[in-house]
Amino acid sequence: MITSLLHDDMKSFQDLAHNFASKELAHRREESDRYPFGLFDDTVLAKAHELGFLGITLPEDMGGIGQGVRALCVILECICRTDASLAAIIFTNTLAQEILLKAGAVDLLRQVTVSNNPKDILISFPSYSNPEEHKNLPFATKGDMGYSLSGSIDYVVLAPIASQALIPARITGQDGYSLFLVDLRSPKVKKGESLFSLGVHACPVADITLNGAEARLVGQEGKGPAFFEETANMMYVAAAAVSLGIMKGSFDYALTYSNEREQGGWPIINWSEMKMILADMAIQMNIAEMAVSEACNAIEKKVAGWDVCAKTTALHVQNVACLVTTDGIQILGGYGYMKDYGQEKRFRDAAQNKALLGMAPLRKMDLIDQINSMR
Amino acid sequence: MIPNSEVQSIMKRFPKFEDSFIGLEYAPRLPKGIIRETKELIAYARKFNDEVVRPKALLLDKKTHEDPDYLPYDLMQTASEWGFYTMWVPKLFGGRGKNLPSLSPVVEEISSACVGIANVLAVHYLGLTSLMTSFNMKVTNRILKEVVEGERKGKPCLIAFAITEPIAGTDVEDNDLVDKGRVTCRAERVNGGYVINGRKVFISMGQVSEWTFVFAYTDLKKPSQNRVDFVVRTGTKGFSVGRHENKMGQRVCPANELIFEDCFIPDDQVLIDAYTIKKFTDKPLGEVMQRHMDYISSSSKAGVCAIGVGVARGAFEDALKFASETEVRGRLLINHEWAQCILAEMHKNVTLGRLAYMEANHANSHRGIYELLQMKPMYYYLKFMPSLYFRMLNPMLNTGLTTWAMSKMYYDMKKTEDVDCTSGLSSLAKFAGTDIGVRNCQLAMDLMGQAGLRHDRGMEKRLRDAKLLQIYEGSNQINRIASFKGLIAPVYPQTRVFEQ
Ligand SMILES: Cc1cc2nc3c(=O)[nH]c(=O)nc-3n(C[C@H](O)[C@H](O)[C@H](O)COP(=O)(O)OP(=O)(O)OC[C@H]3O[C@@H](n4cnc5c(N)ncnc54)[C@H](O)[C@@H]3O)c2cc1C
Numbered sequence: 046m047i048t049s050l051l052h053d054d055m056k057s058f059q060d061l062a063h064n065f066a067s068k069e070l071a072h073r074r075e076e077s078d079r080y081p082f083g084l085f086d087d088t089v090l091a092k093a094h095e096l097g098f099l100g101i102t103l104p105e106d107m108g109g110i111g112q113g114v115r116a117l118c119v120i121l122e123c124i125c126r127t128d129a130s131l132a133a134i135i136f137t138n139t140l141a142q143e144i145l146l147k148a149g150a151v152d153l154l155r156q157v158t159v160s161n162n163p164k165d166i167l168i169s170f171p172s173y174s175n176p177e178e179h180k181n182l183p184f185a186t187k188g189d190m191g192y193s194l195s196g197s198i199d200y201v202v203l204a205p206i207a208s209q210a211l212i213p214a215r216i217t218g219q220d221g222y223s224l225f226l227v228d229l230r231s232p233k234v235k236k237g238e239s240l241f242s243l244g245v246h247a248c249p250v251a252d253i254t255l256n257g258a259e260a261r262l263v264g265q266e267g268k269g270p271a272f273f274e275e276t277a278n279m280m281y282v283a284a285a286a287v288s289l290g291i292m293k294g295s296f297d298y299a300l301t302y303s304n305e306r307e308q309g310g311w312p313i314i315n316w317s318e319m320k321m322i323l324a325d326m327a328i329q330m331n332i333a334e335m336a337v338s339e340a341c342n343a344i345e346k347k348v349a350g351w352d353v354c355a356k357t358t359a360l361h362v363q364n365v366a367c368l369v370t371t372d373g374i375q376i377l378g379g380y381g382y383m384k385d386y387g388q389e390k391r392f393r394d395a396a397q398n399k400a401l402l403g404m405a406p407l408r409k410m411d412l413i414d415q416i417n418s419m420r
Numbered sequence: 421m422i423p424n425s426e427v428q429s430i431m432k433r434f435p436k437f438e439d440s441f442i443g444l445e446y447a448p449r450l451p452k453g454i455i456r457e458t459k460e461l462i463a464y465a466r467k468f469n470d471e472v473v474r475p476k477a478l479l480l481d482k483k484t485h486e487d488p489d490y491l492p493y494d495l496m497q498t499a500s501e502w503g504f505y506t507m508w509v510p511k512l513f514g515g516r517g518k519n520l521p522s523l524s525p526v527v528e529e530i531s532s533a534c535v536g537i538a539n540v541l542a543v544h545y546l547g548l549t550s551l552m553t554s555f556n557m558k559v560t561n562r563i564l565k566e567v568v569e570g571e572r573k574g575k576p577c578l579i580a581f582a583i584t585e586p587i588a589g590t591d592v593e594d595n596d597l598v599d600k601g602r603v604t605c606r607a608e609r610v611n612g613g614y615v616i617n618g619r620k621v622f623i624s625m626g627q628v629s630e631w632t633f634v635f636a637y638t639d640l641k642k643p644s645q646n647r648v649d650f651v652v653r654t655g656t657k658g659f660s661v662g663r664h665e666n667k668m669g670q671r672v673c674p675a676n677e678l679i680f681e682d683c684f685i686p687d688d689q690v691l692i693d694a695y696t697i698k699k700f701t702d703k704p705l706g707e708v709m710q711r712h713m714d715y716i717s718s719s720s721k722a723g724v725c726a727i728g729v730g731v732a733r734g735a736f737e738d739a740l741k742f743a744s745e746t747e748v749r750g751r752l753l754i755n756h757e758w759a760q761c762i763l764a765e766m767h768k769n770v771t772l773g774r775l776a777y778m779e780a781n782h783a784n785s786h787r788g789i790y791e792l793l794q795m796k797p798m799y800y801y802l803k804f805m806p807s808l809y810f811r812m813l814n815p816m817l818n819t820g821l822t823t824w825a826m827s828k829m830y831y832d833m834k835k836t837e838d839v840d841c842t843s844g845l846s847s848l849a850k851f852a853g854t855d856i857g858v859r860n861c862q863l864a865m866d867l868m869g870q871a872g873l874r875h876d877r878g879m880e881k882r883l884r885d886a887k888l889l890q891i892y893e894g895s896n897q898i899n900r901i902a903s904f905k906g907l908i909a910p911v912y913p914q915t916r917v918f919e920q
Contacts, residue, residue, distance in 0.1 A: 307602070404867075
């Protein structure tokens with residue numbers, strides 16, 4: 046496949062991410078997927094930080110590497126071929142950073158990114174939902190000393206390890222929600238146990254309860270939905286890149302296996318039904334890659350309707366990744382179902398990734414409303 | 421309208437009436453008592469779900485993550501106390517003698533709460549069916565007596581089923597493939613029995629079952645014509661348990677490697693081999709063995725379809741509950757039209773899946789493996805005669821006469837069209853029901869979004885559990901080919917299967 050995602054200037058990022066994934070992630074994949082789920086050992090995050098993966102789109106003067114969405118996609122895709130957990134960490138952190146940037150909360154962000162400790166840099170966020178889907182968001186009260194938050198919020202990604210969380214909360218009497226930065230080390234914040242999830246086990250998640258926890262407003266009151274939507278529009282394509290990488294990993298492994306495994310006296314790839322399944326996987330994967338690349342182009346050039354392009358890409362690619370990874374197990378037969386082979390993990394990770402940035406049916410509904418309104 | 425002779429001749433054309441409307445043809449022959457019995461059994465399974473399965477399912481799944489070597493002895497004990505391991509053992513063998521097709525809706529019921537736990541119960545019936553369909557009444561009688569005794573003494577005695585080998589999975593399932601493959605489980609004829617060497621993999625409940633049904637081959641170059649089907653007791657010298665597989669789902673039901681190293685199997689544990697078949701047929705061993713496999717799978721694949729339907733139903737019920745409690749964009753999810761359509765689609769899948777296994781079982785009852793037991797006089801006779809009567813009859817099973825009669829009937833006289841139809845339909849049900857299982861889980865995950873990802877909501881476990889159903893009892897690709905072979909290929913004699 047001509048990797049259309051890869052403009053010449055992206056090759057170095059691809060090599061970097063590829064080397065990193067094979068050196069740091071491949072041999073840890075099985076272990077970091079094992080119960081009790083948690084994080085990779087510290088070296089993985091430290092190395093990722095060193096390479097700039099915890100600040101891919103962050104400006105250089107804030108400690109990032111100042112790249113655009115294409116570099117983000119290339120890096121996420123490459124990492125996910127090996128293990129999507131780290132990609133989920135990078136995705137969530139980038140999403141939170143970008144929201145802060147969109148909200149103009151540069152000073153707040155600077156205070157977080159100044160640290161050299163990778164865990165201090167991480168900002169947690171409930172990235173597997175759109176805050177609007179939560180009926181009972183925490184509520185914020187404004188006092189003399191600033192805002193304080195109370196209530197609970199589910200499934201905050203990175204909460205078990207990050208020092209900060211970007212929390213959506215409602216201000217009494219206002220529509221919509223506002224976004225706040227909360228220090229998770231505060232005694233007024235209670236983190237639940239690391240949650241047992243379907244996939245990306247090395248990307249920890251927890252529910253959070255807030256009891257009047259001090260919070261700093263991000264941007265303006267009531268502007269949460271706008272900041273989230275604006276950022277999500279760009280991040281959709283990154284979510285698609287995660288699914289694309291998972292698909293590629295699944296396809297590569299299935300193709301190799303089908304050449305090695307013999308049944309009926311020859312490699313199973315010679316059975317035409319197997320060829321058909323592999324071809325379907327390749328078709329879905331290649332189209333996904335083209336879609337991600339085109340969406341990156343559209344975003345970079347800010348062509349009209351770029352956001353529709355990004356949303357469409359995410360919905361399509363996140364969905365087909367679930368189908369492709371299902372076949373990815375099937376090609377291996379019983380072995381595909383075992384934890385030793387990585388295919389079952391890709392199946393789980395793809396299904397997990399489908400929920401990134403909110404429920405797919407609601408996103409579809411928004412998409413058609415937007416397309417309709419553009420006529 | 422048109423003369424009967426014309427009706428008959430038109431309806432002999434493909435698709436034949438008798439193959440397409442089996443349930444309708446069977447309906448007048450169905451003993452009415454089966455309906456009530458089945459209803460009672462489903463209610464019993466629901467109670468079991470409420471009291472045992474639902475409270476344990478997630479806890480046990482978590483436990484198997486904490487301890488990947490966890491074995492479900494407690495659960496087996498409980499299932500045994502509820503009578504599940506003898507429920508479908510015919511009364512003639514001392515069991516509770518419930519009608520065998522009713523196993524499917526019961527399995528659907530339990531799978532709707534937890535597929536792994538359903539398999540801790542159901543795998544035993546795969547082993548049991550493989551024994552019973554060998555029609556070696558003496559060996560079957562001996563082992564089923566132990567099963568019944570096990571339940572009485574509170575020491576569950578289960579039967580596992582082992583045919584898959586490390587480098588021959590699909591290949592051992594069909595005689596057209598096995599000679600091209602590389603089977604390695606060898607049976608060497610010695611005085612008084614066989615010596616077995618080789619390995620089996622992925623054997624569900626292998627480690628915790630008392631007996632295992634096994635295929636081995638006296639000639640590895642021509643296995644199709646040289647198979648030996650036998651049973652081995654766990655703990656026998658030369659027979660050991662290897663690795664405990666680390667699976668994505670259905671984790672409470674262990675899958676093991678089984679190892680044979682110069683393991684002696686006496687003749688009285690051999691079910692079918694080249695010698696035993698001579699007593700009842702002139703057919704080649706390969707043909708008899710393929711038929712044995714067809715009988716096993718026509719029963720078990722209907723059951724796996726029911727498991728698929730069960731998990732599809734569980735996913736539907738979870739999604740429905742979620743939708744009825746969760747407000748999205750100012751309205752309960754259940755009141756969004758798009759969500760209603762997804763729920764209707766899931767419900768349709770469950771309903772059609774159920775029809776598929778019911779039809780496969782009607783075929784088994786009308787023209788297949790359950791035919792004898794499901795005949796009205798036989799059904800009522802077995803149902804209403806007291807246990808004492810069957811205890812008196814039981815020694816007859818050891819005389820050889822019953823083995824001869826049953827083998828003659830099922831291996832020598834049964835029409836090939838009936839076997840093709842029943843095994844084809846059960847393969848169809850298998851891939852239909854299990855694809856539905858995975859599909860409904862994926863739809864439920866879409867509907868539940870973030871909540872579906874959490875273990876404590878149960879949905880993610882269902883998805884992990886469901887995927888296995890598309891793989892075991894033959895991959896769904898192979899079941900498509902098997903249904904083509906049984907139901908479509910006979911129409912065109914020039915059709916060749918597994919030849920490219
Ligand atoms: C958890 C678990 C429990 C199991 N329990 C049992 C058990 O209790 N007893 C038992 O005996 N077995 C059991 N099995 C084995 C199961 O039945 C096999 O895994 C299954 O038959 C597939 O065989 P395989 O895994 O070797 O895959 P393979 O046969 O290697 O197949 C790999 C892929 O190749 C395809 N393929 C192979 N041959 C062909 C062909 N001719 N044409 C087209 N495509 C082909 C398959 O469809 C599949 O997609 C279990 C398996 C698992 C995973």
